[in-house]
Amino acid sequence: MRSLIFALALVLAPLAARAADAPAVAAASDLSAALPEVAGAFQKATGQTVKLTFGSSGNFTQQIQNGAPYEIFLSADESYVQTLQAAGRTQGPGELYAVGRIGLFLPKGSPLKPDATLKDLGAAARDGRLRKFAIANPDHAPYGRAAREALQAAGVWDAVQPKLVLGENVSQATQFATSGSAQGGVIPLSLAITPQVKAAGRFVPLPADRHQPLRQRMVLLTGAGPTAQAFYRFLQGPQARTILARYGFTLPARR
Amino acid sequence: MGAAGMDWQAFGVSLKLAGWTGLLLLPAGLILARTLAFHRVPAKGLVEALVAAPLVLPPTVLGFYLLTAFGGNSALGQAWTAAFGHPLAFSFAGLLAASLIFNLPFAVQPMQRAFEALPTDVRQAAWVSGLSPWRTFWRIELPLAWPGVLSAMALTFAHTMGEFGVVLMVGGSIPGETRTLALSIYDRVQAFDARAAGAMSAVLLAFSLVAIAVAYGLTGRVGRRHG
Numbered sequence: 160m161r162s163l164i165f166a167l168a169l170v171l172a173p174l175a176a177r178a179a180d181a182p183a184v185a186a187a188s189d190l191s192a193a194l195p196e197v198a199g200a201f202q203k204a205t206g207q208t209v210k211l212t213f214g215s216s217g218n219f220t221q222q223i224q225n226g227a228p229y230e231i232f233l234s235a236d237e238s239y240v241q242t243l244q245a246a247g248r249t250q251g252p253g254e255l256y257a258v259g260r261i262g263l264f265l266p267k268g269s270p271l272k273p274d275a276t277l278k279d280l281g282a283a284a285r286d287g288r289l290r291k292f293a294i295a296n297p298d299h300a301p302y303g304r305a306a307r308e309a310l311q312a313a314g315v316w317d318a319v320q321p322k323l324v325l326g327e328n329v330s331q332a333t334q335f336a337t338s339g340s341a342q343g344g345v346i347p348l349s350l351a352i353t354p355q356v357k358a359a360g361r362f363v364p365l366p367a368d369r370h371q372p373l374r375q376r377m378v379l380l381t382g383a384g385p386t387a388q389a390f391y392r393f394l395q396g397p398q399a400r401t402i403l404a405r406y407g408f409t410l411p412a413r414r
Numbered sequence: 415m416g417a418a419g420m421d422w423q424a425f426g427v428s429l430k431l432a433g434w435t436g437l438l439l440l441p442a443g444l445i446l447a448r449t450l451a452f453h454r455v456p457a458k459g460l461v462e463a464l465v466a467a468p469l470v471l472p473p474t475v476l477g478f479y480l481l482t483a484f485g486g487n488s489a490l491g492q493a494w495t496a497a498f499g500h501p502l503a504f505s506f507a508g509l510l511a512a513s514l515i516f517n518l519p520f521a522v523q524p525m526q527r528a529f530e531a532l533p534t535d536v537r538q539a540a541w542v543s544g545l546s547p548w549r550t551f552w553r554i555e556l557p558l559a560w561p562g563v564l565s566a567m568a569l570t571f572a573h574t575m576g577e578f579g580v581v582l583m584v585g586g587s588i589p590g591e592t593r594t595l596a597l598s599i600y601d602r603v604q605a606f607d608a609r610a611a612g613a614m615s616a617v618l619l620a621f622s623l624v625a626i627a628v629a630y631g632l633t634g635r636v637g638r639r640h641g
Contacts, residue, residue, distance in 0.1 A: 226501030
């Protein structure tokens with residue numbers, strides 16, 4: 160009932176009212192399991208809240224360039240942060256916060272072998288065992304680009320490409336893979352670790368040298384307020400680092 | 415998040431968007447619908463096509479044009495930013511502006527049909543009796559056309575509650591501001607939270623069914639009265 164009253168209060172809130180100081184945070188989809196936990200710890204520690212939005216880093220870059228009112232951007236790829244810095248939308252060069260890992264995910268009942276060399280994936284694409292394979296869109300999702308690089312490095316890109324289904328971001332690609340409508344997919348370790356994905360199939364990490372490292376950089380955007388700055392500092396603190404490490408991220412050395 | 419993971423905040427944003435859309439489209443739609451029904455409009459076919467276009471345009475096309483029109487590189491976007499300090503895109507006001515455009519056919523078409531169904535002799539009788547056009551509108555036209563007006567509002571409301579593609583492109587899914595129920599469902603599905611997505615989908619389904627039932631029921635009334 161209280162929620163309903165809250166909903167009604169929102170309806171009646173004046174049109175022009177901007178949200179109070181709960182800064183909007185744009186975060187790469189591979190963080191969609193870990194970051195809510197970090198935000199929860201932040202709220203516990205400081206009583207302040209942030210508003211999280213997850214999506215592909217490329218789309219966020221577009222939106223921020225077009226004036227989207229985010230105060231922090233956690234990109235899955237540092238080049239997007241550099242693009243925004245060049246456009247004058249950031250406060251400084253930002254901070255490396257994690258290095259991501261990818262792996263091959265096979266849903267329950269998949270006819271593919273959990274083979275980190277991806278040789279079986281190539282064979283399955285040729286012999287018809289593989290009908291659909293899910294990755295994030297390499298055009299604007301860094302995890303999709305890493306997946307493409309790994310498939311190319313294994314020499315199976317040409318065979319697999321006709322079977323690809325592209326997620327708008329890596330969460331959606333993971334959704335495609337876990338639903339069983341695709342026979343496999345390349346997904347981030349940080350999502351493979353979550354109970355829902357774990358229960359849906361098997362995951363084998365791919366060797367980190369098969370793709371450009373997923374150097375994930377975050378940055379304060381112009382106009383970031385005090386709460387955003389506090390959260391940004393919190394993200395570099397021990398509590399946040401512990402959570403990120405638990406989700407399989409490799410952490411940069413502390414400065 | 416409340417019971418079963420229902421995102422009440424997103425529900426509130428959707429309600430607020432649907433409410434404002436209806437409130438603003440009611441007078442605008444009435445004027446447009448009545449003009450199209452009763453007056454000689456130059457290039458009427460073109461105007462009607464423009465009104466109907468959001469029905470058939472892919473939401474991504476509409477969203478793309480609106481994003482371009484609202485963004486920081488357009489004159490409108492720059493003027494808005496200068497006046498309010500934030501861009502029109504990715505704000506609730508931007509969402510509302512987009513909502514007004516993509517709901518135009520849902521508001522205008524049922525009202526226009528209702529006005530067109532009014533017998534000409536009734537309006538002529540009103541004029542002969544000395545009623546001004548304004549009083550004719552209030553005392554004769556609106557009371558006869560109200561089922562069409564109400565069904566237009568019901569459709570507009572339901573359509574706004576459920577709209578996804580345009581909202582995704584011009585909104586940015588910011589909690590409490592531009593994340594509507596439809597976007598929250600999308601987010602929950604991607605977060606593997608099938609329970610919350612299911613609960614919210616059921617709410618949207620119920621809303622839509624009720625609104626469509628209202629709209630059809632009222633359209634039926636108009637048909638019976640003038641058929």
